[in-house]
Structure formats: C-alpha cells, structure tokens
Amino acid sequence: MEPLILIANPGSASRKYALYQGTTSRADIHFEFEDGKIICGIETADEHFSLTTDLADLTAASSQVVTLLRDKQVLSDDETIESIGLRFVAPGSYFAQDHIVDDEFEAKLQATLPRAPLHISATLAELKELRRQFADTTIVGVSDSAFHRTKPDYALNYGLPLEDTDAFEIKRYGYHGLSIMSVVQILTAADKLPSKVIIAHLGSGASVSAILDGKSVDNSMGYSPLEGLIMSTRSGTIDATVASVLRNVLNLDDSGLETYLNKKSGLLGLGGSDDIRELLTREKDGDKRAKLALDTYAYSVQKSIAQ
Structure with a gap:
C-alpha cells in the first residue's frame, strides 16, 4: 500500500489541502471566507461537497481535515496520514530549499517573521497547528522559491x-x-x-x-510576493518614493504600510473589489472604476510578459 500524504498550502485568505496516496490524488480540501463564514469544499474523483464550518478563523482549519475526510468516507478509520508537505513562502537563502520541519526550522521562520510578517504569519500559524495535530508525523517544508534558484x-x-x-x-x-x-x-x-x-x-x-x-x-x-504584477489586494511594484509619501500623508507605521500595500491595494484598491468575477460583471454594466481596475491589471500582466 502506497503511503498517504497530506499537502498543506496556507494562504492569507484561504487554506488548501490535498490528500494523496503515493502520486494519486484522493481529495482536495479548500477553506475560505464567504459572507463572513468559513466554507469548506471537498472534491474527490467522484463527488464534490460544500459545507459551512463553525471555525472562527483559518488557523484551526487543519484540525478539521482528518475528521472531514473520515466523515465523507475518503479516509477510513484504520488509515493514517504518514507524512505532510507544507508549502512555505519566506525570503532568504535558507528558505530557498526544502527542509524537514523541526524546532530549528520553526525558530528560523519565527526569526524571519519581522521581514515579511503578512506572508510568513499564515505559514507559521499553520506550521504550529500541524505540529500540534500531527505530533508524530514527519512534516516536510516545501520551498515556494526553490525552483527559482537557477x-x-x-x-x-x-x-x-x-x-x-x-x-x-x-x-x-x-x-x-x-x-x-x-x-x-x-x-x-x-x-x-x-x-x-x-x-x-x-x-x-x-x-x-x-x-x-x-x-x-x-x-x-x-x-x-508583493513585488511584480497588480494582484487581488496587493499593489505590485511601485516607486519606493510612493511608499514613503503614503507613510507620511496617511500617518502609517511599518505594519500599517505593509497592510495598506498587501491588503488594501491591487484590484480592491482600484476597483473596490478583490473578486475579479464581480469586477467583470460591473464592467459589463458600464462601471468605469471596475473597467479601470481590470484594464490596469491586464496591462501589468502584458507589461511583465513583454519584459
């Protein structure tokens, strides 16, 4: 019997999991906020389930995964997850390669938190929860930047x-x-x-x-991940002077500026929504702000490709 592997992909606005038996996918699990509640979707080769959870925040999502898989009979009572792969996003040469998650790895991630708090905090919270939930299971931290070492x-x-x-x-x-x-x-x-x-x-x-x-x-x-294209809520690349000006005119500290650029900008800042589906609908109805957001987003992609 090939081993059961759980893949964890923590994001700032969602949690994604996948259960594999060897290289064969058995289920995808997705948690995200919808209308103020956390919705969970489970997809297998045969079915798709969607349900509203009682979770207050995404940090506890991993605590629900095994229970949900057993409830939906994707995972039997006598089956055990043998290893976990955790995607992580963090700057630095140490994090540009994969690592076994242990106390040293967690300490290094914690030490790097001040450098990119919004991007590391979700990973760190997920890591701690996984280590608590699966104390005897090997967890491998899989670098999201390792491929770019070339x-x-x-x-x-x-x-x-x-x-x-x-x-x-x-x-x-x-x-x-x-x-x-x-x-x-x-x-x-x-x-x-x-x-x-x-x-x-x-x-x-x-x-x-x-x-x-x-x-x-x-x-x-x-x-x-802030640099580059305009994104759902991220500004993408801006003139560094603009960041300095915004800090002064809006009276922002470091944390406030980071939140402004990562959480309040991009499509949300330009168009008033971070949901591209909503912006497309509004554009069809003649909404000029939605059109501006979509045009600016598309241009940033085109410009990056051309470079």
Whole structure:
C-alpha cells in the first residue's frame, strides 16, 4: 500500500489541502471566507461537497481535515496520514530549499517573521497547528522559491549596494515556484515544453515566470510576493518614493504600510473589489472604476510578459 500524504498550502485568505496516496490524488480540501463564514469544499474523483464550518478563523482549519475526510468516507478509520508537505513562502537563502520541519526550522521562520510578517504569519500559524495535530508525523517544508534558484545573478539582485543586500540577504528570490515547476513537469511529460516559455500564475497572488530549457531565469515577484504584477489586494511594484509619501500623508507605521500595500491595494484598491468575477460583471454594466481596475491589471500582466 502506497503511503498517504497530506499537502498543506496556507494562504492569507484561504487554506488548501490535498490528500494523496503515493502520486494519486484522493481529495482536495479548500477553506475560505464567504459572507463572513468559513466554507469548506471537498472534491474527490467522484463527488464534490460544500459545507459551512463553525471555525472562527483559518488557523484551526487543519484540525478539521482528518475528521472531514473520515466523515465523507475518503479516509477510513484504520488509515493514517504518514507524512505532510507544507508549502512555505519566506525570503532568504535558507528558505530557498526544502527542509524537514523541526524546532530549528520553526525558530528560523519565527526569526524571519519581522521581514515579511503578512506572508510568513499564515505559514507559521499553520506550521504550529500541524505540529500540534500531527505530533508524530514527519512534516516536510516545501520551498515556494526553490525552483527559482537557477535565476542568473543579474535577475536576482536589486540596484542596491551589494554589500548590504548580501549581508541581509535582500534578493529577488521569486515565488510561485511550485506552481511553475508543476507546469514545466506537465509540459515535459507531454513532450510539449519549448526551449523558451513564459508561464503566468494568475490567482489572488499573481506572477509571470520566464523559463529557459526547463529552468527559471526570472520571476516577477521579488524579495516578497508583493513585488511584480497588480494582484487581488496587493499593489505590485511601485516607486519606493510612493511608499514613503503614503507613510507620511496617511500617518502609517511599518505594519500599517505593509497592510495598506498587501491588503488594501491591487484590484480592491482600484476597483473596490478583490473578486475579479464581480469586477467583470460591473464592467459589463458600464462601471468605469471596475473597467479601470481590470484594464490596469491586464496591462501589468502584458507589461511583465513583454519584459
């Protein structure tokens, strides 16, 4: 019998899980907020279930996964999850590779929290909950930037003093590596991978990657997932002076500025909604603000591809 593996993908606005037996998918589980409540969707090869949970926040989602799988008879009472893969997003050379999750890994992630609090906090909360729920299970932290380690130095560095960026590991690490790698693997398996290809990951977070002979040579994200394209609630790349001006005129501290750029900008800031479906509907009804948001978003994708 092939081992049962649980994959955990913690996001700031959702939690996604997948149950595999070896390389065969048995179920996908998705938690997200909808109308102020956390909705869970479970999809198997044969059925799709959707239910409203009593969870107050997403941190506790992992505590529901096994129970839900057993209730829906996806996982039998005598089956045990043997290992867990946890996707993580964090800057730094240490986090540009996979690691067994242990006390050292958790401590390093905790120490990096001040550098990218909004992106690391969800991962850290998920990690702690998984270690509590599955204390005797091996957990592997899977790096979302490892695929981009093949980027050349000129795509990795900022135009900042090298002694500083080297000392503090401020580099354009890039993200969505797992997603991009999976596309490359699928194209390779189908013998359809060209020497040069652009791959766009367009979701709540969005990025564009340049692939040469199956290896990453650039990704539009940088030190954190904030850089690059306009996204659902993220500003994408802006002039650093703009951030300084916003800090002053809006009287923001570091945390406030981070929240402003990551949670209140992008499609939400431009169009008043982070749901592209709503914006498309409003655009059809003649809403100029929705059109502006969609046009600006599309332009940022086109511009990144052209670069």
